[in-house]
Amino acid sequence: MSTVEEDSDTVTVETVNSVTLTRDTDGNLILHCPQNVSENDQSFEVTMTATTEVADDEITEGTVTQIQILQNEQLDEISPLGNEEVSAVSQAWFTTKEDKDSLTNKGHKWKQGMWSKEEIDILMNNIERYLKARGIKDATEIIFEMSKDERKDFYRTIAWGLNRPLFAVYRRVLRMYDDRNHVGKYTPEEIEKLKELRIKHGNDWATIGAALGRSASSVKDRCRLMKDTCNTGKWTEEEEKRLAEVVHELTSTEPGDIVTQGVSWAAVAERVGTRSEKQCRSKWLNYLNWKQSGGTEWTKEDEINLILRIAELDVADENDINWDLLAEGWSSVRSPQWLRSKWWTIKRQIANHKDVSFPVLIKGLKQLHENQKNNPTLLETKSGSGVPNSNSNSSVQHVQIRVARLEDSTAISPSPMTALQIPVQITHVSSADSPAATVDSETITLNSGTLQTFEILPSFHLQPTGTPGTYLLQTSSSQGLPLTLTASPTVTLTAAAPASPEQIIVHALSPEHLLNTSDNVTVQCHTPRVIIQTVATEDITSSISQAELTVDSDIHSSDFPEPPDALEADTFPDEIHQPKITIEPSFNDAHVSKFSDQNSTELMNSVMVRTEEEISDTDLKQEDTPSPLARAYVTEALESPTIEEQVDQTTIDDETILIVPSPHGFIQTSDVIDTESVLPLTTLTDPILQHHREESNIIGSSLGSPVSEDSKDVEDLVNCH
DNA sequence: GCCAGCGGTAAGGGTAATTAAACAGA
DNA sequence: ATCTGTTTAATTACCCTTACCGCTGG
Numbered sequence: 001m002s003t004v005e006e007d008s009d010t011v012t013v014e015t016v017n018s019v020t021l022t023r024d025t026d027g028n029l030i031l032h033c034p035q036n037v038s039e040n041d042q043s044f045e046v047t048m049t050a051t052t053e054v055a056d057d058e059i060t061e062g063t064v065t066q067i068q069i070l071q072n073e074q075l076d077e078i079s080p081l082g083n084e085e086v087s088a089v090s091q092a093w094f095t096t097k098e099d100k101d102s103l104t105n106k107g108h109k110w111k112q113g114m115w116s117k118e119e120i121d122i123l124m125n126n127i128e129r130y131l132k133a134r135g136i137k138d139a140t141e142i143i144f145e146m147s148k149d150e151r152k153d154f155y156r157t158i159a160w161g162l163n164r165p166l167f168a169v170y171r172r173v174l175r176m177y178d179d180r181n182h183v184g185k186y187t188p189e190e191i192e193k194l195k196e197l198r199i200k201h202g203n204d205w206a207t208i209g210a211a212l213g214r215s216a217s218s219v220k221d222r223c224r225l226m227k228d229t230c231n232t233g234k235w236t237e238e239e240e241k242r243l244a245e246v247v248h249e250l251t252s253t254e255p256g257d258i259v260t261q262g263v264s265w266a267a268v269a270e271r272v273g274t275r276s277e278k279q280c281r282s283k284w285l286n287y288l289n290w291k292q293s294g295g296t297e298w299t300k301e302d303e304i305n306l307i308l309r310i311a312e313l314d315v316a317d318e319n320d321i322n323w324d325l326l327a328e329g330w331s332s333v334r335s336p337q338w339l340r341s342k343w344w345t346i347k348r349q350i351a352n353h354k355d356v357s358f359p360v361l362i363k364g365l366k367q368l369h370e371n372q373k374n375n376p377t378l379l380e381t382k383s384g385s386g387v388p389n390s391n392s393n394s395s396v397q398h399v400q401i402r403v404a405r406l407e408d409s410t411a412i413s414p415s416p417m418t419a420l421q422i423p424v425q426i427t428h429v430s431s432a433d434s435p436a437a438t439v440d441s442e443t444i445t446l447n448s449g450t451l452q453t454f455e456i457l458p459s460f461h462l463q464p465t466g467t468p469g470t471y472l473l474q475t476s477s478s479q480g481l482p483l484t485l486t487a488s489p490t491v492t493l494t495a496a497a498p499a500s501p502e503q504i505i506v507h508a509l510s511p512e513h514l515l516n517t518s519d520n521v522t523v524q525c526h527t528p529r530v531i532i533q534t535v536a537t538e539d540i541t542s543s544i545s546q547a548e549l550t551v552d553s554d555i556h557s558s559d560f561p562e563p564p565d566a567l568e569a570d571t572f573p574d575e576i577h578q579p580k581i582t583i584e585p586s587f588n589d590a591h592v593s594k595f596s597d598q599n600s601t602e603l604m605n606s607v608m609v610r611t612e613e614e615i616s617d618t619d620l621k622q623e624d625t626p627s628p629l630a631r632a633y634v635t636e637a638l639e640s641p642t643i644e645e646q647v648d649q650t651t652i653d654d655e656t657i658l659i660v661p662s663p664h665g666f667i668q669t670s671d672v673i674d675t676e677s678v679l680p681l682t683t684l685t686d687p688i689l690q691h692h693r694e695e696s697n698i699i700g701s702s703l704g705s706p707v708s709e710d711s712k713d714v715e716d717l718v719n720c721h
Numbered sequence: 722g723c724c725a726g727c728g729g730t731a732a733g734g735g736t737a738a739t740t741a742a743a744c745a746g747a
Numbered sequence: 748a749t750c751t752g753t754t755t756a757a758t759t760a761c762c763c764t765t766a767c768c769g770c771t772g773g
Contacts, residue, residue, distance in 0.1 A: 093727060114762070225759065266733065282757070344737070
């Protein structure tokens with residue numbers, strides 16, 4: 001995760017690589033992202049693009065997946081599972097079978113197995129929060145130096161929101177913060193010393209570990225691999241025969257039976273004599289059992305089949321896959337464990353598979369194999385030898401997530417927040433042979449649950465540059481923005497950089513000039529058609545409180561053609577008049593009618609208000625305007641020196657609106673969207689998508705780059721401040 | 722003294738990533 | 748025969764669960 005902070009305008013834009021999306025059982029997509037307590041972020045924007053790159057720079061086809069977070073909202077709950085359930089598990093130490101049974105009988109369930117990235121993020125954020133609350137700099141002080149009594153609430157507190165037993169949290173934290181863990185490969189010298197220490201201290205792993213500068217578990221594990229009697233390398237026939245006999249004997253099974261569980265490998269290794277328990281297990285599960293039971297070879301078709309079968313399972317999390325079930329009756333599968341490892345090699349075809357949600361990963365893999373199937377020559381070109389090579393990096397699918405993190409959930413929620421639940425829409429744009437014709441709009445659930453509003457991200461952003469009155473206008477497209485500038489004495493535009501034609505700097509002589517001007521200033525971008533217009537807005541009665549006055553101007557976005565003044569007045573206390581800038585993408589008629597169909601004024605109001613307050617923040621990466629949800633914490637936010645500085649800078653009296661309508665409008669709302677879910681949202685008017693439709697013939701050459709460039713642009717943008 | 726709960730250790734089953742060896746084709 | 752690139756097998760660092768134990772406070 002790279003973090004770039006801008007001081008003068010308190011604009012913070014982060015690229016958060018570790019953000020992931022998961023889907024809950026209701027179909028809600030959940031954005032998990034680490035929280036950063038030091039910032040006053042307000043919202044998130046996510047753009048996600050998947051592209052297929054073909055070897056030899058022959059980028060001819062691919063998919064674009066775009067995920068846009070349409071609205072941000074804090075959840076009051078820690079976990080979708082519900083607080084009661086979570087707390088019952090995460091506040092219990094239980095390690096015994098009785099404890100477990102007791103909780104199970106009460107209907108509790110909890111997570112087992114490897115910790116997911118999301119969980120680790122939650123844990124880390126909880127720790128951060130704990131440290132901050134107590135003014136402690138380093139967690140190791142608590143973990144390794146404090147007495148039990150001093151840290152008595154530590155583990156319980158940081159376990160919040162994690163559906164794991166307290167003990168699991170404890171283990172995890174110890175490992176994470178123990179710098180004698182993760183030391184890496186043992187050197188021959190260490191092995192020698194370890195042997196000596198083992199003789200001297202027996203199984204006192206703590207002592208041995210201390211002497212070696214390794215954790216107790218590390219030396220214990222290493223000793224398990226060191227058996228003087230162990231052979232290495234290829235197994236002899238005699239050894240294999242012995243292994244098979246021992247396994248069947250100890251499990252009371254017959255040769256040919258499939259045995260994948262319930263084997264005491266320590267006991268097996270003892271009987272085999274020449275191999276360690278891990279060697280025995282690996283040999284059995286990855287080869288011998290399969291061989292004995294008449295297994296067949298794994299083929300390319302099996303690989304595709306595996307992806308499809310996993311996709312059919314429709315699980316939101318990889319951990320939910322039942323590998324035993326999946327492996328059943330599949331002769332080329334050597335064991336469930338083997339199948340899982342096979343899955344791992346397949347997964348790596350997605351270069352950044354770790355950064356994407358499981359459903360997106362599956363989608364990407366399906367697409368990848370679809371492409372390969374449709375165009376077998378790709379495979380041949382890629383594997384020089386002509387052998388289909390599923391593991392080669394010649395066809396790597398990149399799925400990129402760009403996140404501008406603008407919302408600090410920690411500042412909003414008093415409880416240890418763990419995840420943001422944000423309705424997002426994923427649009428799959430398949431653009432193989434005829435990109436323009438295949439706008440495969442595939443929407444992944446938009447059920448918002450308790451969430452009230454959402455946002456349509458316009459494809460451009462205004463970004464304060466740090467110089468009052470100067471903003472960067474940025475689109476998320478790599479395409480250029482031919483401009484027509486309506487003459488204005490006070491506002492000028494320049495390109496941000498020759499290399500970034502999509503960035504335009506909006507200059508005003510001073511904030512006063514921009515905001516107090518009685519002249520309307522119109523800037524028109526031909527592609528995409530964006531008009532920036534400044535108008536005097538005395539008629540707008542809204543104002544914002546001192547607390548909200550954290551930037552030169554609050555920049556607002558709306559998907560309505562005209563800002564509803566009354567609503568704004570409701571939204572902002574009419575106490576102090578401050579300058580406002582509204583960025584307002586217009587939308588096409590189709591969208592209007594769709595939206596109108598979709599019901600109540602109340603809904604529209606709700607959307608409107610929120611849009612005014614939050615959505616523009618998202619779009620503009622302007623984190624300074626607290627969302628309604630954040631208001632309770634405004635006082636706290638104001639204590640930040642950065643914010644105060646900002647307030648001082650804000651000395652403009654009149655209100656001005658910078659209207660940026662986008663005649664391109666929005667893509668029509670998908671029918672999939674449930675109107676009752678308070679999600680009257682549509683796909684975006686995104687220059688990338690637009691670009692694909694309008695200029696399909698050049699899609700091939702630009703497909704792989706726009707978002708990554710854009711992502712870079714975002715960083716550059718902020719860096720330059 | 723008893724007991725429940727907490728904090729902790731050790732054993733062992735397991736996973737994921739790396740490395741070594743085998744293999745296929747040019 | 749040799750080289751090269753790929754696949755498979757083996758290895759190992761690290762992770763997680765489970766059983767169990769000592770301590771503490773009610």
